[in-house]
Amino acid sequence: MSTDNTTATSLDATHDATLRSWVSSANVAGGDFPIQNLPLARLRRRGTQQAWRIGVAIGDQALDLALAEQARGWSSAERVWLAPLAQGDLNRFMAMGAAARRGLRLALSRALAAGSAQHAELKGALVAQADLEFDLPCRVGDYTDFYTGIHHATSVGKLFRPDQPLLPNYQWVPIGYHGRASSLQVSGVDFARPLGQTRAPDAVAPSFGPTQRLDYELELGVFVGAGNPDGRPMTMAQAEADWFGLVLLNDWSARDIQAWEYQPLGPFLSKSFATSLSPWLVTQEALAPFRLAYTRPEGDPQPLPHLDSPANRRAGAVDLRLEVSLQTAAMRAAGLAPERLSLGGFAEGAYWTIAQMLAHHSSNGCNLQPGDLLGTGTLSGPLHEQAGSLLELSRGGKQAISLANGETRTFLQDGDQVVFRAWAEAEGAVRIGLGSCSGTVLPALT
Ligand code: CA
Numbered sequence: 001m002s003t004d005n006t007t008a009t010s011l012d013a014t015h016d017a018t019l020r021s022w023v024s025s026a027n028v029a030g031g032d033f034p035i036q037n038l039p040l041a042r043l044r045r046r047g048t049q050q051a052w053r054i055g056v057a058i059g060d061q062a063l064d065l066a067l068a069e070q071a072r073g074w075s076s077a078e079r080v081w082l083a084p085l086a087q088g089d090l091n092r093f094m095a096m097g098a099a100a101r102r103g104l105r106l107a108l109s110r111a112l113a114a115g116s117a118q119h120a121e122l123k124g125a126l127v128a129q130a131d132l133e134f135d136l137p138c139r140v141g142d143y144t145d146f147y148t149g150i151h152h153a154t155s156v157g158k159l160f161r162p163d164q165p166l167l168p169n170y171q172w173v174p175i176g177y178h179g180r181a182s183s184l185q186v187s188g189v190d191f192a193r194p195l196g197q198t199r200a201p202d203a204v205a206p207s208f209g210p211t212q213r214l215d216y217e218l219e220l221g222v223f224v225g226a227g228n229p230d231g232r233p234m235t236m237a238q239a240e241a242d243w244f245g246l247v248l249l250n251d252w253s254a255r256d257i258q259a260w261e262y263q264p265l266g267p268f269l270s271k272s273f274a275t276s277l278s279p280w281l282v283t284q285e286a287l288a289p290f291r292l293a294y295t296r297p298e299g300d301p302q303p304l305p306h307l308d309s310p311a312n313r314r315a316g317a318v319d320l321r322l323e324v325s326l327q328t329a330a331m332r333a334a335g336l337a338p339e340r341l342s343l344g345g346f347a348e349g350a351y352w353t354i355a356q357m358l359a360h361h362s363s364n365g366c367n368l369q370p371g372d373l374l375g376t377g378t379l380s381g382p383l384h385e386q387a388g389s390l391l392e393l394s395r396g397g398k399q400a401i402s403l404a405n406g407e408t409r410t411f412l413q414d415g416d417q418v419v420f421r422a423w424a425e426a427e428g429a430v431r432i433g434l435g436s437c438s439g440t441v442l443p444a445l446t
Helices: 076-086 088-092 098-112 121-124 150-158 236-242 256-260 310-315 327-331 354-362
Strands: 040-045 053-058 059-064 125-128 134-137 143-146 176-178 184-186 194-197 207-210 218-223 243-252 275-279 321-327 340-344 373-375 417-424 432-442
Touching: 040 059, 053 098, 059 098, 076 098, 088 098, 121 125, 134 310, 150 176, 184 417, 218 321, 218 354, 236 243, 236 310, 236 354, 243 417, 243 432, 275 432, 354 373
Parallel strands: 143 373, 184 275
Antiparallel strands: 040 053, 040 134, 053 059, 059 125, 143 176, 194 207, 218 243, 218 373, 243 275, 321 340, 321 417, 417 432
16 A cells, blocks of 8 residues: 555645636535535546546646646656546556655646646647536445444434434444445436335235335445455555545435344345446545544544544544435426425534544455445434435435425435535635536336
8 A cells, every 4th residue: 555654644745725727617615616625526528439538627627637748847756647538547646656646736736837848739638518428437346335324323213213313323333334336436427216015004914015214315426446355354544544545425315224124244135236426536535624623522532543543633634515306207397396394514514534444344354345335324414404314404305395386305305316516615726526426217117
């Protein structure tokens, strides 16, 4: 694993709030993709059979790295980093570690900055994002979903176990389960309402059919960088340096299937039918200006030493706003925009940090690999209206929420589109965004 002396929260020339790009749309205040962001996605021109390549978001454009690689002005080290990206292979770049990730960011920032010597050559490597289609950013070998959202865990725990909402291990172990990588899909891919086995509370026997309690879960997805060799756990410092970046993640969940199947081994088919990811992978370096101290609530135990470090206490958390919106089929037909259901935050929702998730995951010697994906778990805020799932907003399906057009929801109906957005703002820094993650529920295939 590659490590260097730069810390995750170091700021450098790429974070300079006065930096402007020669791509004018990147300089519009309030956008997701100013030159201080530079997220990566796997993409190609829509409607073509182009080979997938990695691109970098800049304003409403993307720099196509298959084209950009051919320009003059890159150093030999930069050419080594660009080679796999031009071929659409983000995993191979992830395997190069943190120093490559930081080096590429510096090179891209310099190349896209106003006054860049590469401006004339790179102009032809820009593609409007509106003309692109996206794939998952990389090949995901394994997907693990954590349960770090303590407000979510507490309110869901109350619904399932009123006497003991949080089990005693919650404050000591970052709880997680192994998810299904094959049904990960990029934002904009729709899916059919899943079928499954459920048992109504008053029924003697279960039945099989379309889920009646389909839900979303507002999460962030963490991509692993170089990973760790089998049998060699990551230290907290290695874990902090290694995580590559973040996307939005919707862990679509069938609550009736989940309630019937989850004991004794946890969720299985209630989660494995679809999981949506936003296309732009925002690196941890882009998030450096938005880091916060990681603290435990008064009276809670401190993490064990292998999940603790001074750097994690000082700046282990990430300050991101997280928004959920819903557009029903009726709203779409009437030309109404998606309606906000909740607005919360990452740092206030998560009981464990990203570094703790990687350190815990590898603590038994389990090898994490480049491009592995870790879900944070549902990130609900402390207030009821900040809940990151309908299960919570509708209080277990008992209290429907009302929409502005007069419709109500306890769980999702066919035609519903759920849209997540996330962004970061801080004093002295330029706002950046993660873009959006959306998916629409199609009728069950019966
Ligand atoms: Ca989840």
